Amino acid sequence: xxxxxxxxxxxxxxxxxxxxxxxxxxxxxxxxxxxxxxxxxxxxxxxxxxxxxxxxxxxxxxxxxxxxxxxxxxxxxxxxxxxxxxxxxxxxxxxxxxxxxxxxxxxxxxxxxxxxxxxxxxxxxxxxxxxxxxxxxxxxxxxxxxxxxxxxxxxxxxxxxxxxxxxxxxxxxxxxxxxxxxxxxxxxxxxxxxxxxxxxxxxxxxxxxxxxxxxxxxxxxxxxxxxxxxxxxxxxxxxxxxxxxxxxxxxxxxxxxxxxx
Numbered sequence: 001x002x003x004x005x006x007x008x009x010x011x012x013x014x015x016x017x018x019x020x021x022x023x024x025x026x027x028x029x030x031x032x033x034x035x036x037x038x039x040x041x042x043x044x045x046x047x048x049x050x051x052x053x054x055x056x057x058x059x060x061x062x063x064x065x066x067x068x069x070x071x072x073x074x075x076x077x078x079x080x081x082x083x084x085x086x087x088x089x090x091x092x093x094x095x096x097x098x099x100x101x102x103x104x105x106x107x108x109x110x111x112x113x114x115x116x117x118x119x120x121x122x123x124x125x126x127x128x129x130x131x132x133x134x135x136x137x138x139x140x141x142x143x144x145x146x147x148x149x150x151x152x153x154x155x156x157x158x159x160x161x162x163x164x165x166x167x168x169x170x171x172x173x174x175x176x177x178x179x180x181x182x183x184x185x186x187x188x189x190x191x192x193x194x195x196x197x198x199x200x201x202x203x204x205x206x207x208x209x210x211x212x213x214x215x216x217x218x219x220x221x222x223x224x225x226x227x228x229x230x231x232x233x234x235x236x237x238x239x240x241x242x243x244x245x246x247x248x249x250x251x252x253x254x255x256x257x258x259x260x261x
Contacts, residue, residue, distance in 0.1 A: 016088045023095045030067040034102045041109045045120035079188045107177045
């Protein structure tokens with residue numbers, strides 16, 4: 001009887017679970033940072049646009065790109081491993097879809113910020129749209145970057161040439177994201193429409209209002225059934241009375257015809 005080394009199998013399973021957990025943590029962090037960047041990007045060109053907002057956008061963008069590089073290397077290494085178990089491969093593919101979707105959203109928002117920063121310059125504050133919104137987004141950026149607090153920009157004046165330099169840097173970073181997306185598609189062939197979400201994490205939860213409305217359906221049906229049952233005897237009585245009335249009128253007319261003929 002051949003011997004089976006269970007310890008090696010357990011070590012491989014534990015290693016695969018750890019890799020899956022690390023990938024999940026990285027993807028969750030990226031999703032949070034990308035969501036923060038999208039929130040900050042919506043303020044560009046508005047009344048809350050200032051030097052501090054642009055600095056927060058830069059820090060958030062750098063954090064997202066660092067996470068994207070780590071996730072790409074992590075998932076690519078494991079998805080190209082032929083010995084990866086089928087169950088863990090499916091979970092890795094789910095992470096890959098979430099990662100690639102987040103990366104595309106980051107690319108879209110970076111292009112948006114690049115275009116808006118060219119239209120609305122901080123050097124001309126009169127060009128900003130006065131939306132009436134007040135306050136900054138430092139708390140949101142601090143939570144996304146896992147920082148205790150975001151320090152405000154030390155200088156209130158815009159340094160000369162800073163905007164053009166920032167736009168050039170952002171253009172290079174957008175091209176890097178483009179190349180990363182292309183490299184991902186070349187290295188790992190994961191068809192998004194073939195990846196099926198499963199488990200409670202990806203399920204659509206039923207809210208309390210939905211469950212309450214679902215619970216009320218049988219009650220409504222029961223009330224309707226009760227009401228229909230109550231209406232049935234009334235309709236029967238009405239038909240009987242109508243029938244008796246017709247018979248009475250016919251009998252009366254027959255008697256009158258017989259008497260006066």
